[in-house]
Amino acid sequence: MKLILVGFGNVGRGLVRALVQKRNFFLKEHGMSCEIVAVVDGHGAVVDENGLSFRRLLRMVEEGNLIGSERKLGVEIIREVDADVVFELTPTNIKTGEPGLTHIKTAMRTGKSVITSNKGPLVVAFRELEELAKKRGVEFRYSASVGGAVPVIGLAKRILMGNEVLAIRGVLNGTTNYILTRMAQEDAPFDIVLKEAQELGIAEKDPSLDIQGIDTACKITILANSVLGIDAKLGEVKTKGISGVTPEAIRLAREAGFTVKLVGIASKRTLEVGPKLVPIHHPLAVSGTLNAVTFEVDLAREITISGFGAGPRETSSSLLGDLVDVYQAISQRG
Amino acid sequence: MGAIQVRLEMELEDIPGQLVRALEPISRFGGNIKSVVHRRERKTQLGMVPVTVVLEVGEKERFNRILSELKSMGVRITHVGEREEMKKRVVLISGPLTIEELDEITKRVGELKGTKISDVSLAMESVGGGMAARLTISGRSDRSLDSAFSLIESIAEKKRFLLMKSVEEGG
Numbered sequence A: 001m002k003l004i005l006v007g008f009g010n011v012g013r014g015l016v017r018a019l020v021q022k023r024n025f026f027l028k029e030h031g032m033s034c035e036i037v038a039v040v041d042g043h044g045a046v047v048d049e050n051g052l053s054f055r056r057l058l059r060m061v062e063e064g065n066l067i068g069s070e071r072k073l074g075v076e077i078i079r080e081v082d083a084d085v086v087f088e089l090t091p092t093n094i095k096t097g098e099p100g101l102t103h104i105k106t107a108m109r110t111g112k113s114v115i116t117s118n119k120g121p122l123v124v125a126f127r128e129l130e131e132l133a134k135k136r137g138v139e140f141r142y143s144a145s146v147g148g149a150v151p152v153i154g155l156a157k158r159i160l161m162g163n164e165v166l167a168i169r170g171v172l173n174g175t176t177n178y179i180l181t182r183m184a185q186e187d188a189p190f191d192i193v194l195k196e197a198q199e200l201g202i203a204e205k206d207p208s209l210d211i212q213g214i215d216t217a218c219k220i221t222i223l224a225n226s227v228l229g230i231d232a233k234l235g236e237v238k239t240k241g242i243s244g245v246t247p248e249a250i251r252l253a254r255e256a257g258f259t260v261k262l263v264g265i266a267s268k269r270t271l272e273v274g275p276k277l278v279p280i281h282h283p284l285a286v287s288g289t290l291n292a293v294t295f296e297v298d299l300a301r302e303i304t305i306s307g308f309g310a311g312p313r314e315t316s317s318s319l320l321g322d323l324v325d326v327y328q329a330i331s332q333r334g
Numbered sequence B: 001m002g003a004i005q006v007r008l009e010m011e012l013e014d015i016p017g018q019l020v021r022a023l024e025p026i027s028r029f030g031g032n033i034k035s036v037v038h039r040r041e042r043k044t045q046l047g048m049v050p051v052t053v054v055l056e057v058g059e060k061e062r063f064n065r066i067l068s069e070l071k072s073m074g075v076r077i078t079h080v081g082e083r084e085e086m087k088k089r090v091v092l093i094s095g096p097l098t099i100e101e102l103d104e105i106t107k108r109v110g111e112l113k114g115t116k117i118s119d120v121s122l123a124m125e126s127v128g129g130g131m132a133a134r135l136t137i138s139g140r141s142d143r144s145l146d147s148a149f150s151l152i153e154s155i156a157e158k159k160r161f162l163l164m165k166s167v168e169e170g171g
């Protein structure tokens, strides 16, 4: 498999590290061998059609930079370089979906399968991208866009295939879950805990997408489209954030056996995000930066999974799962 | 949540094993026996012993099965007293909320058919000068609870309180 990586930030570097480290495992377990033929970031690209050497790749990961890059754009590399799969790992833009949207379309139009962790293009053009992939006969996977390492989409679309999914409820944002957990533990107000989270690097400098619930709403939009088959738009998700949650409210909740979580809900009846009361022993009541998702389905009733929702190594779990999946799909086609 | 409590009065023959035999279908069909009163001293003229059993059962259907099983065993049922438990839901509101507004919410929920606010806990908020309140809504049915919740929701929206309900309801 020849791979192009577009985006060499936290996720891109984590992916390279995991790929290099686990190359023998993939060969032995799945018969899949991979070469990275190009890596692109916002400044340039490194290309070797025979596969970049692992040493060079690891050095670039260490230095956090593309070494010896040429001034080329993602679209040019995607169009010109021969490859099987493009990993689209650039920053999220939920208004335009760019630059990811153009990267993904270009890849599909030039016959390449796409794996992405980027919510932007999915939120802006889910249907269009699914249809384009089908039309061009390429594979399209986006497990890492929801739940980080937690196999939310794979569980719903594959393992639970015999069930109809009726509703999805999820704690899908690690930053806000960390903040709410700390507010509960320390009986501390939102602003102070947010500052702590920023100092620890858990919350971004501009945390507004997380705390306003918009990141969760993006994930709910993606789940509604991919799992429930609803042509949902981000604007249709009734969204409330957590900045109005107070330590006093959390305490009153606790006295009645509840914890407060930012929960996204997708069903045929509602698309919403907001702080909710979660019974303390409910499996969604995960703490810290953990994510958790409960599927309400017709046969199995309720299934909940939880795990790490972010982090470069954790996210590579989903990206590489998608890669093996794409490899198997391509191999079966012959 | 929709459990019902039933008081079952019956008459059993005064021979050993009758009580155990009569209680067996109750647990077999998922009933939860709360109390049993065996009144030997109040034997009927026909020599039967009155027994009162209070049991809790998840849904009406199960209870009907217990009842028909008892009847088919020949147990003489003299009285069935059914009492539907009040359903409860907890909601939390917080923000620029005053005691007067809280009173008004309590009053308006109480005016709805079959619902009331059965418990209120308050806390003054250290930031923002608002108040947090935990309300327990009691109602006869899910429907009446839903309408009480919608009422609170519409008030919260108008007055810009934050309203939180349990993730296990709705959606």
Ligand SMILES: NC(=O)c1ccc[n+]([C@@H]2O[C@H](COP(=O)([O-])OP(=O)(O)OC[C@H]3O[C@@H](n4cnc5c(N)ncnc54)[C@H](OP(=O)(O)O)[C@@H]3O)[C@@H](O)[C@H]2O)c1
Binding pocket: A006, A007, A008, A009, A010, A011, A012, A040, A041, A042, A043, A044, A073, A074, A089, A090, A091, A092, A099, A117, A118, A119, A120, A144, A145, A148, A309, A310, A311, A312, A315
């Ligand atoms: N971090 C996580 O744990 C996580 C988990 C799940 C999903 N995601 C999603 O995964 C994506 C990547 O996240 P990240 O944390 O790796 O972000 P990041 O650290 O900001 O990295 C973004 C990378 O994209 C590159 N880039 C920006 N514009 C580009 C362009 N026009 N063409 C080519 N490359 C471009 C950047 O290059 P320059 O440095 O040159 O600008 C950088 O290498 C995001 O969409 C994020 O939401 C992240």
